[in-house]
Amino acid sequence: MILKAEAVTKKYFRKFADKNYFYAVNETDFVLKEGAVTEIIGRSGSGKTTFLNILAGLLSPSSGRVMLGDTDIYSLNDKKLSLLRNDNIGVIPQGQTGLDSLTVLENVKLPYILYGKGEDADERAAALLEMVGIAHLADSYPHELSGGEVRRLAIARALMKNPPVILADEPTGDLDDENTEIVFGILRKAADDGASVLLVTHESDAQRYADEIYRMNSGKLEKI
Amino acid sequence: MTVHSLPFKNIRHKPSRTAALAVIVFLMAFTLLGGTLSVLSLQRGLAALETRLGADIIVVPDTAKSKMNLENIVLQGIPGYFYMDKECVDKIAQVEGVEQVSAQYYLASVSSGCCSMPVQIIGFDPETDFSVTPWIRQSYGETLGTLDVVVGCNINKLVGGTLKFYGLECNVVAKLDRTGTELDNAVYGNVDTVKKLIAASVEKGLNELAKKDPDKIVSSVLIKVKDGYNIDDVTDYINVYVRHVQAVRTKSMLTGVADSLGGVSNVIQILIAAVWVFVLILLFVVFSAMINERKREFAVYRVMGTSKSMLAKMVLTESTVLSFSGSVLGCAAAVLCVSSFSTVIENQLQLPFLLPDFGTAAICGLITLAASVVISSVAAFYAAIKLSRVDAGLILREGN
Ligand SMILES: Nc1ncnc2c1ncn2[C@@H]1O[C@H](COP(=O)(O)OP(=O)(O)OP(=O)(O)O)[C@@H](O)[C@H]1O
Ligand SMILES: [Mg+2]
Numbered sequence: 113m114i115l116k117a118e119a120v121t122k123k124y125f126r127k128f129a130d131k132n133y134f135y136a137v138n139e140t141d142f143v144l145k146e147g148a149v150t151e152i153i154g155r156s157g158s159g160k161t162t163f164l165n166i167l168a169g170l171l172s173p174s175s176g177r178v179m180l181g182d183t184d185i186y187s188l189n190d191k192k193l194s195l196l197r198n199d200n201i202g203v204i205p206q207g208q209t210g211l212d213s214l215t216v217l218e219n220v221k222l223p224y225i226l227y228g229k230g231e232d233a234d235e236r237a238a239a240l241l242e243m244v245g246i247a248h249l250a251d252s253y254p255h256e257l258s259g260g261e262v263r264r265l266a267i268a269r270a271l272m273k274n275p276p277v278i279l280a281d282e283p284t285g286d287l288d289d290e291n292t293e294i295v296f297g298i299l300r301k302a303a304d305d306g307a308s309v310l311l312v313t314h315e316s317d318a319q320r321y322a323d324e325i326y327r328m329n330s331g332k333l334e335k336i
Numbered sequence: 337m338t339v340h341s342l343p344f345k346n347i348r349h350k351p352s353r354t355a356a357l358a359v360i361v362f363l364m365a366f367t368l369l370g371g372t373l374s375v376l377s378l379q380r381g382l383a384a385l386e387t388r389l390g391a392d393i394i395v396v397p398d399t400a401k402s403k404m405n406l407e408n409i410v411l412q413g414i415p416g417y418f419y420m421d422k423e424c425v426d427k428i429a430q431v432e433g434v435e436q437v438s439a440q441y442y443l444a445s446v447s448s449g450c451c452s453m454p455v456q457i458i459g460f461d462p463e464t465d466f467s468v469t470p471w472i473r474q475s476y477g478e479t480l481g482t483l484d485v486v487v488g489c490n491i492n493k494l495v496g497g498t499l500k501f502y503g504l505e506c507n508v509v510a511k512l513d514r515t516g517t518e519l520d521n522a523v524y525g526n527v528d529t530v531k532k533l534i535a536a537s538v539e540k541g542l543n544e545l546a547k548k549d550p551d552k553i554v555s556s557v558l559i560k561v562k563d564g565y566n567i568d569d570v571t572d573y574i575n576v577y578v579r580h581v582q583a584v585r586t587k588s589m590l591t592g593v594a595d596s597l598g599g600v601s602n603v604i605q606i607l608i609a610a611v612w613v614f615v616l617i618l619l620f621v622v623f624s625a626m627i628n629e630r631k632r633e634f635a636v637y638r639v640m641g642t643s644k645s646m647l648a649k650m651v652l653t654e655s656t657v658l659s660f661s662g663s664v665l666g667c668a669a670a671v672l673c674v675s676s677f678s679t680v681i682e683n684q685l686q687l688p689f690l691l692p693d694f695g696t697a698a699i700c701g702l703i704t705l706a707a708s709v710v711i712s713s714v715a716a717f718y719a720a721i722k723l724s725r726v727d728a729g730l731i732l733r734e735g736n
């Protein structure tokens with residue numbers, strides 16, 4: 113499925129000498145291609161996370177629109193947008209996102225259960241944990257895990273419903289080289305299976321896996 | 337695992353948060369129900385006292401010194417005795433406006449059979465009595481024979497047993513319901529019984545006041561005033577025209593009790609209000625703190641496609657489960673406290689204290705339960721609304 117940003121901007125308020133706002137994302141058009149890994153790199157504070165959150169339907173843009181297929185996602189009400197995200201967009205947020213009341217396995221199953229139709233999700237969840245290499249931690253709780261293990265949990269969780277769109281915000285931040293390879297491999301494979309994958313990262317390595325690369329520079333996105 | 341089990345997992349895995357909320361609601365329920373039950377018990381105690389007296393005016397000898405003394409004996413049933421000439425009963429009956437008169441006889445005695453403290457023995461005339469009889473009827477349907485006694489509920493003797501006063505054995509034929517006053521420590525018998533006891537006490541040289549023939553004395557006269565007559569006028573008339581007696585309006589004796597009862601009730605109500613205001617503030621503070629603590633957690637739920645209404649439902653379920661259990665525990669503790677400390681409360685406050693019946697208590701409990709659950713749900717809802725105003729994307733950026 114194609115995810116498109118049309119003339120999207122995000123304005124934040126902040127005190128400057130001459131004005132009291134700035135654009136974290138300047139007017140941007142962007143297409144996330146199907147079956148490809150698109151990478152966005154850029155300095156810290158350049159607006160990468162802001163842009164990714166807008167694409168994910170998590171942060172309303174100040175102007176412009178985001179289209180998933182034929183749907184203007186910000187025209188939907190919260191219920192519909194939530195359901196659409198649950199079904200179609202796997203988000204791996206920046207930072208630690210384990211839910212402490214749930215075991216690792218339950219964390220991974222959660223997207224499935226939210227609008228559950230009763231099917232058993234255990235098998236897929238277990239397979240994903242195996243894939244990201246934390247199967248042995250299935251019954252542990254996130255606070256018992258290392259930073260890298262929690263990140264891998266988030267990756268498995270984002271893939272749980274096999275979403276056509278995957279948005280990953282520095283998914284390999286805390287991982288060692290070996291696990292970084294594994295995670296990029298997983299995202300690459302998802303793209304090869306037809307998903308539209310967006311990868312926000314600092315890693316120069318990742319360029320080996322990317323089909324297209326953009327640079328975010330003070331809210332401006334340019335293809336390189 | 338289903339969506340519905342999520343709130344319970346959150347409750348289980350955050351014990352300190354769970355405990356904090358439950359304790360707050362516990363406090364709310366405990367003070368509201370405990371306070372309400374106390375106020376109701378006081379009101380019921382006063383009402384019981386009023387019906388128990390059943391008379392408009394009480395006439396006692398003017399030797400029954402202070403009014404305080406009188407109140408003690410008549411209202412509180414604190415053991416004591418005084419006597420006056422029986423002739424005055426007829427005189428009082430003649431007074432204009434008097435509908436019914438009935439004499440009573442008081443005697444205080446220690447009985448080895450039941451108690452270490454003296455108990456008040458109250459004799460009444462079954463022919464004329466309108467004060468004690470209706471009350472005794474509730475526990476005992478037959479007429480009392482000589483040396484038959486009916487005992488207050490605090491007298492430690494079972495029906496069928498005997499109590500010995502001044503060497504005379506009395507049969508306990510019935511036990512009265514609780515009044516919540518010292519009258520629960522009294523023993524009731526008919527005139528003949530009490531006269532026999534007075535005679536026995538005089539014989540043993542233990543009764544200073546009753547040097548006279550027991551047939552010619554009474555302790556007090558209870559008066560019912562005819563409809564249409566002013567009770568104060570009748571009282572005044574007796575005080576002026578009948579010698580060696582003083583007449584007192586029972587209402588005026590009760591106003592003292594009613595006043596302090598009102599005072600205590602006010603204090604309790606202010607206390608309830610204060611605790612609730614405090615707890616309300618606390619609830620909102622705790623819920624606000626909880627929002628901050630859980631912002632990220634909620635954002636993660638949103639990322640996965642949880643809608644705002646699903647999240648609100650989750651928070652509300654959690655708070656309802658917690659407030660319900662906290663409230664149930666608080667109600668239980670309140671009932672336990674008020675009922676097991678009722679005698680202590682009664683003694684401390686020096687006021688009649690009679691627990692409400694089960695139905696009333698149950699209704700109060702349900703109202704308390706509903707109130708505390710609703711209030712904490714409002715606080716939780718406010719938390720949920722506040723959370724839903726923020727874009728998940730903004731929250732997720734924080735703390736990186
Ligand atoms: N809620 C906000 N209010 C004001 N300014 C904000 C807000 N969120 C982000 N910004 C600013 O917008 C800019 C872009 O932030 P963003 O998080 O998108 O950067 P980033 O490229 O993801 O950086 P990093 O690589 O460090 O994650 C930053 O300057 C940030 O300070
Ligand atoms: Mg970022």
